[in-house]
Amino acid sequence: MPPVSKIALGMKPLRRDNPWPDFGYGEIEPFYLPLDGGGRGGREIILDVIKERRIELMVEIGCFLCGSTLQWLRSSDKLTIIGCDPWDSNWAAYIENMALDPLRARTVYHLSDEQIATIVHNIRRFGNFCVAMNNVRLYKDRFVPVRRRSPEVLGYLSERGIDPQLIYIDADKKREDLDVARKHFPNAVICGDDWLWPDETGKLVMQEHVKDFAKEYGYEVRSARQTWLLIAP
Numbered sequence: 001m002p003p004v005s006k007i008a009l010g011m012k013p014l015r016r017d018n019p020w021p022d023f024g025y026g027e028i029e030p031f032y033l034p035l036d037g038g039g040r041g042g043r044e045i046i047l048d049v050i051k052e053r054r055i056e057l058m059v060e061i062g063c064f065l066c067g068s069t070l071q072w073l074r075s076s077d078k079l080t081i082i083g084c085d086p087w088d089s090n091w092a093a094y095i096e097n098m099a100l101d102p103l104r105a106r107t108v109y110h111l112s113d114e115q116i117a118t119i120v121h122n123i124r125r126f127g128n129f130c131v132a133m134n135n136v137r138l139y140k141d142r143f144v145p146v147r148r149r150s151p152e153v154l155g156y157l158s159e160r161g162i163d164p165q166l167i168y169i170d171a172d173k174k175r176e177d178l179d180v181a182r183k184h185f186p187n188a189v190i191c192g193d194d195w196l197w198p199d200e201t202g203k204l205v206m207q208e209h210v211k212d213f214a215k216e217y218g219y220e221v222r223s224a225r226q227t228w229l230l231i232a233p
């Protein structure tokens with residue numbers, strides 16, 4: 001029997017327990033809608049690490065409509081992603097408002113008004129999860145959706161013997177995510193979004209969490225625009 005790689009271990013039962021939803025894939029139009037400021041979020045530093053370190057297994061926390069997921073998947077055909085997001089509530093009104101808000105409209109500049117209306121309609125009708133999965137339908141063999149929240153999901157993956165090489169966090173801007181990621185996956189590259197995101201008092205909360213965490217544990221910090229990256233010591 002061929003040797004089973006460490007990365008493949010645990011993936012089969014994880015897929016079994018976290019199936020894709022039944023849906024008429026391809027019957028609605030897929031779309032590309034990453035929340036990365038219209039491509040100016042600095043995500044190239046993550047793409048570089050995926051290539052340089054030949055990352056084969058990544059955990060993405062906060063996939064939304066899988067726009068960022070598509071960026072990672074398209075960067076390497078060796079990469080498998082475990083996408084963690086509850087995909088709860090319904091984002092139709094959020095997308096509708098984003099298109100009308102001058103500060104956020106850049107994110108949807110590449111879509112026509114008709115396309116935005118169709119996306120909003122489809123999300124209202126089919127819900128976030130099916131619409132998000134339809135966007136990554138060509139990557140069914142390389143994407144496992146796990147409808148759980150961080151940080152709990154990191155313990156869940158660890159218990160199942162999953163060992164990601166990279167964890168990308170674009171969710172709640174909490175320090176806890178970093179600590180739990182390190183606890184379970186001490187060798188993983190930990191990275192994410194929201195480096196320049198200010199809370200209501202103007203504090204760059206995620207940047208503070210990342211810098212404090214890096215200082216405590218000796219990680220190297222890299223950043224570009226909204227994106228940050230921590231290399232384990």
Ligand SMILES: C[S@@+](CC[C@H](N)C(=O)[O-])C[C@H]1O[C@@H](n2cnc3c(N)ncnc32)[C@H](O)[C@@H]1O
Binds near residue numbers: 033069085086172
């Ligand atoms: C800013 S969006 C992610 C955008 C996406 N990465 C992109 O660039 O296209 C935040 C996402 O995080 C998810 N989320 C919020 N809290 C979470 C948590 N504790 N664990 C996992 N996902 C969470 C939300 O459901 C939402 O889809």
